[in-house]
Amino acid sequence: MAAINPANHGLRRLSRYLVLSVVAVVFLFPIVFMIVSSLKPDHQLLADTGSLRAFLPVGDISLDNYRAAFQRAPIGRFVFNSVLVTVITVSLSLLLCSLAAFAFTYLHWFGRGLLFSVVLATLIIPFETIAIPLLLIVSKLPWIGVEGVTYGWLDSYRVQIIPWIADALTVFLFVQYFKDLPRELIEAARVEGATWWQVYTRVVMPLSGPVIATAAILKTLKMYNEQYIWPLITVQSESYRPVMVGLQYFFQLQIAWGEVMAYLTLITVPVLAFYLALQRAFIASIASTGVKG
Amino acid sequence: MASKLTRSNRAGWAFALPGFGLIALFIIVPFFFAFGLSLTNQRLISPNPTAFVGLANYRDLLGLGVITLEPERDAGGQILRGADGTPDYPRVRNFTRNNPDHPRLDGMREWFRWQSGDTQKVVVAKDVVFMKALVNTFTFVLIVAPLQAGLALLLALLINQRLRGINVFRTIYFMPVVVSIVVVSLLWRFIYSGDNGLLNNILSVLSFGLFRPVDWLGNPSTALGAIIAMSIWQAVGFHMVIWLSGLQTISPTLYEAARIEGSSPWQTFRHVTWPGLRNTAVLILIVITMQAFAIFAQVDVMTNGGPRDATQTLVFQAVQRGYGKQDISGGSAISVILFLIVLSISLVQRWLTREKN
Secondary structure (H helix, E strand, O other): OOOOOOOHHHHHHHHHHHHHHHHHHHHHHHHHHHHHHHOOOHHHHHOOOOOHHHHOOOOOOHHHHHHHHHHHOHHHHHHHHHHEEEEEEEHHHHHHHHHHHHHHHHHHHOOHHHHHHHHHHHHOHHHHHHHHHHHHHHOOOOOOOEEEEOEEEEEEEEHHHHHHOHHHHHHHHHHHHOOOOHHHHHHHHHHHOOOOHHHHHHHHHHHHHHHHHHHHHHHHHHHHHHOOHHHHHHHOOHHOOHHHHHEEEEEEOOOHHHHHHHHHHHHHHHHHHHHHHHEEEEHHHHHHHOOOO | OOOOEOHHHHHHHHHHHHHHHHHHHHHHHHHHHHHHHHOOOOOOOOOOOOOEOOOOOHHHHEEEEEEOOOOOEEEOOOOOEEEOOOOOOOHHHHHOOOOOOOOHHHHOEEEEEEEOOOOEEEEEOHHHHHHHHHHHHHHHHHHHHHHHHHHHHHHHHHOOOOOOOOHHHHHHHHHHHHOOHHHHHHHHHHHHHOOHHHHOOOOOOOOOOOOOOOOOOOOOOHHHHHHHHHHHHHHHHHHHHOOOOOOOOOHHHEEEEEEEOOHHHHHHHHHHHHHHHHHHHHHHHHHHHHHHOOOHHHHHHHHOOOOOOOOOOOHHHHHHHHOOOHHHHHHHHHHHHHHHHHHHHHHHHHOOOOOOO
16 A cells, blocks of 8 residues: 555645546536626627637626516516416425325325325326326316306416326325334324324424425426426416426527527526525435435 | 224325325326327317227337348349449339238338348338337437446545535536526537537537537437437436435445455445445436436427437427327327336336345
C-alpha cells in the first residue's frame, strides 16, 4: 500500500472533486441553457449556441421573451389549472389510498387477499395502453351538477382529477409503511373502544408523516409534470388546459425559441424550487420506493 | 392470525371501497375494455355498426412471411444481371398482390431482405410500421435497462464517498428527474438540432473542428440513439438514489474488514458491495424495464416516430392509431400485445429472482 502523505492525499481529493464536477456539468448544462436562453432575443440565442456564451447571461439580456410569452398564451390560466388539478388529486389520493391501505393492512375481511392482488397487478399496466378505452368510458359517464344530470366528462377539471386519484403505487407505499407500525398500538386503541375510523385518524395517520410526504411528492410530480397525453385527448377548451398542453401555443409556424425557453423556464422553475427546498424529503421518498418488502 | 379485534367485514369494505372502486373503474375496466375492443372493428366514427372480428386485428399486426427470390434467368439458364453486375430479381409485389399461389402473403409489404448466395430472402409483414415499432421498443429496452442501471450504480458509488459538499452533487445529479419529460424532450430537441444545435457545437469545439455536424433527430441511424441518451440523462438520477439506499444498508464493518485485509477497490466492490446489492439490482432492473416499455412522450415531442419510422414505438403506435387515426380496435390490439409482453417479462423476472428454497 502506498504511504499516505498529505500532498498525495490532497491531489486525490482534488481529482475526486474534478470527476464529480464534470458529471455535474453534464446534468446541469441543459437546465442552465434553458434559463439563460430565456433571457436572450432569438437571433442572439441562436448565435450563442456556438460558444460558451450559450450558458452565460451576457449580451442583450431582458425579460422580453416572458412578456411575449404571456401575450401569446394564457399562462396564468394554465398554471392555475395545473396547480388546482394537482392539489385536489394529491389530497384525495392521500386520503383514499391510505384508507384502502389501512383496510388491506389491519383489517380482516372477506375478499381482502384477492382485492389486494388485483390492485398490485395494475402496477404493470402502462397508462398509455388504456388511454383510448378510458377516453371512451369518460366520454359517457354521468355527472350530477347544477344543471341536473349530464353525460360525458370531456372538457372539465373532473376528467383530469377523478381517474387519477387512486393508484396502486400509492396504496402499496402506505401498506409497506403501515406494516412496520407497532400492532400493539392499534390493538390497544381497539381494546379501549376506539372505532376503526378513530384508529385511522388518531393513531395511524399521526404516525405516518414520512409516508405521506413520500406519496405526496411522487404524486405531485406525476400530476404536474406528466399530465400530457390525457389532457391532450380529453380537454379541448383552453380554459381547462394544464401547463404541459399549453406548450402547443409556442409551436406554430414560426417557432420563437426565446419564448419557448421562457415558457419552459416558467413552468419548470416552481418544481425546481420545490425540489431544492425539500430535497432531503424528495430523495428520501425515492429511496423508500426502493425498499423491498 | 385474525383476532376478534381485527375481524371486520363491514369496516374493511368501507375503508377499501372508495380507493378500490376508482382503481376498478379507471384502470381495470378500461383494461378489459381494451381486450374486448381489440376483437372488434370499432372505429371512433364509422357509418358501419361495430362487429366482432375475432383475432383479425392481431393477424393484421403480426402477419409475417418469407419470400425466397431466385434471380431471373434467361432461356439458357444464365442469370440475368443489371448494369452493375448484380442479378435481377422478380418484384416482391408479384407475390403479395393477388397472387393465387400465395394467398397468405396477400397485402404484405417488404420489411427487410438479405442475400444468400444468388438468392435473396425477403421478409414481408402485414404491418411493417408495427414491426418496426416492436423492434425499436425492444431495442430501447435492451439498451436502456442495463446502461441506465449501470450508470446509476456508478453515480451512486461516486456519491457514496465521504467528501465535504457531496450532497450538493447528489442534488444536482437528481435534478433532471423532477423536470417534466415533456420539457426535457423539447429542450433536447434544441440541443440535438442539426443546424447550429448545441451538441454539434460542443462536439465541434471538443474535437477542434474535426467533428461534422449531424442532424441527430433527423437521421434514421442516430434518432433512436439520441432519444435513448436523453432518456437516460433524465431518469438516471432516480435509480442512483435507489442504488444509494441499497449501498447504505451494507454494514461499514464489512468495508473495514476488507480494508484490513488489504483488498483492492475492485475486490472490495466484487466481494463486499455487489453481494449486498443483489435485491436492489433486481428491483432496479424491473422498474427500468417497465418504464422503458412505456416510452411515449419523448417520441411524441421529438420525432413523431420518424425519420422513416426509426423511432416508432409500441405505445406511440397505439396512441397514434387509436386516437390520431381513430382506429380504436387496432390501437387496442397493440395495447394488448404490449401488455402481454410486459406481463410475460415480469413473470420471467419473478421466476428468475424467486427466493431459493
